[in-house]
Structure formats: C-alpha cells, structure tokens
C-alpha cells in the first residue's frame with residue numbers, strides 16, 4: 001500500500017467557506033463578535049446544516065478575511081497532495097451581505113493566486129448559487145463569473161426540491177459566455193433532480209448524484225456519456241443522507257460503470273481531508289492502489305483543467321503507482 005497523502009489529487013467538489021481552519025474561524029468570530037459553537041458531530045437534517053453554514057459565512061466580512069481563508073486553503077490542500085482544485089465559492093451571496101458585490105470574489109481570487117503560487121497548487125473557481133435564492137442573485141453570480149477568467153463554471157446548489165426551471169435563462173447565457181455548468185443533484189432528491197440537472201441545467205458534471213442508482217436507465221445513460229459524479233462519502237454520512245460509510249453506494253456507482261470522483265464537499269462539517277476520503281475508500285471498501293489511482297484519474301478527466309495540465313497530472317498519478325509500496 002502506498003502513501004495516500006502522496007497520491008496526486010484533483011479535488012472537484014469543495015466549498016471554500018467550509019474549509020476555514022477551526023483556529024481561523026475562532027479568530028474571525030471573535031473579531032466580528034459572532035458566537036460560533038463547536039462543530040456538532042452530526043446534523044439534524046439539511047436545514048440544521050444550512051444554519052451552521054450561514055453562521056460560518058457571517059464571520060467573513062472584510063477583504064483580509066476572504067484573502068486569508070483562500071491562502072490557507074491552498075496551503076492545506078497542497079499538504080494533502082492536491083495538485084489541482086476547482087473550488088466553489090458563493091460570491092454573490094457574500095457580496096450582497098457585505099454591501100460590495102465584487103469585494104469577496106476579488107479578495108478570494110487574490111488569496112488563491114498568492115497561495116497557489118506559494119504552494120504549487122493549480123486552481124480554478126466555480127461560483128455557486130442556492131436554488132432557493134432569487135433569479136436576480138443568480139444573474140449577479142453570472143455577471144461576476146464572466147468578469148474573471150479564473151472562474152470557469154457556475155453551479156446550482158442548495159436544497160434540490162427547488163427546481164432549476166426559474167434559472168434556465170441564466171444557465172443558457174452562462175453557457176453562451178463560455179462557462180461550464182456543474183450542479184448539485186441526486187444528493188437529497190431522487191433521480192428526477194439528476195435528469196433536470198442534465199436536461200434544462202445542462203450539467204457537465206453532477207455534484208453528488210448518489211441517488212442515480214434508483215433509475216437504471218439514467219444510470220446506464222450517464223455511464224455511457226462519461227459525465228462524472230462528484231461523490232462525497234463522508235459528507236453524505238455526516239449530513240444523514242446515507243446511514244453509514246459501509247452502506248455508502250460508492251462501490252455500486254463504480255461497478256455501474258459511472259465515472260466516480262472522490263471529494264470532501266464540506267470539510268469543516270465532516271472533519272475530513274481529501275486524503276482521508278481516499279483512506280476511507282481503502283479501509284471501508286477494500287480498494288487497492290490501482291482502484292484508488294483510477295478515482296484520481298477520473299477526477300483529472302472530469303476537470304476543466306487545460307489539456308497540458310491534465311497530461312501532467314496523469315503522469316504524476318502513474319508516477320505514484322510506480323513508486324515503491326510499503327505504508
């Protein structure tokens with residue numbers, strides 16, 4: 001068995017606001033006078049999780065706060081062997097909250113740019129929008145995304161019971177502007193949410209998608225198309241969507257021929273790193289190094305990285321497989 005922290009990784013589904021170091025959160029909360037209780041071990045439903053999220057986000061107020069969490073994120077990801085990340089950030093929501101639409105995004109871009117250089121981490125940004133929020137805010141998200149070339153995609157997140165239909169026009173314009181589309185679906189809602197994300201949502205990847213197996217036809221079609229699923233096992237268990245890790249559908253998704261990638265989603269909620277997710281796949285599902293490397297390769301393929309970056313990353317994964325085992 002090889003050292004999984006050394007496996008070169010591509011991380012496709014992680015929310016920047018959920019990567020704040022506990023010490024940093026404490027400091028920011030104190031500075032801004034916010035009471036943030038310690039992280040609970042589990043959440044009683046999606047709303048409890050969303051409320052916790054709002055509290056964390058309210059600790060981010062000034063340019064320096066956003067820059068800091070982005071820089072620290074780069075250091076922490078690089079330490080886990082992540083080589084390329086497509087990190088998600090809810091830019092317009094923060095912009096509206098702090099009364100300056102551009103400030104949070106520009107500060108995060110600065111932090112990622114500096115941190116990425118310092119730690120050798122390649123990165124791109126995805127701007128997400130909660131489905132239960134207004135079309136007007138989605139328009140602002142699109143506007144922000146088109147102003148910065150480092151933003152490569154837009155994604156619809158939040159409770160999947162809210163339809164994507166009101167956002168159809170915004171998504172069409174996003175695609176016309178050259179942005180990629182990646183939506184959360186099939187996490188708490190059933191396969192119909194995945195059909196919608198792939199249909200009117202135009203999704204090129206599915207965030208989660210773990211409920212796809214309830215629909216064999218959709219499963220076969222998605223496997224055939226090669227559209228990747230951003231699977232986040234620990235997140236699913238902590239948020240109560242799957243009873244336990246051994247019961248997680250990850251192995252069945254792989255066996256169904258789907259392009260499965262491994263991600264953390266909400267590290268501050270799960271307490272896991274991307275290396276932990278690979279370690280759990282090894283320990284719980286008995287995956288050998290070749291199978292783990294295949295999950296890493298899938299993420300390279302499913303990323304929106306330039307072809308030369310993908311070629312480099314594939315070589316690095318092969319290099320890891322050729323390295324001496326012995327952990």
Ligand SMILES: [Zn+2]
Nearest residue numbers: 015184207265
């Ligand atoms: Zn997510």
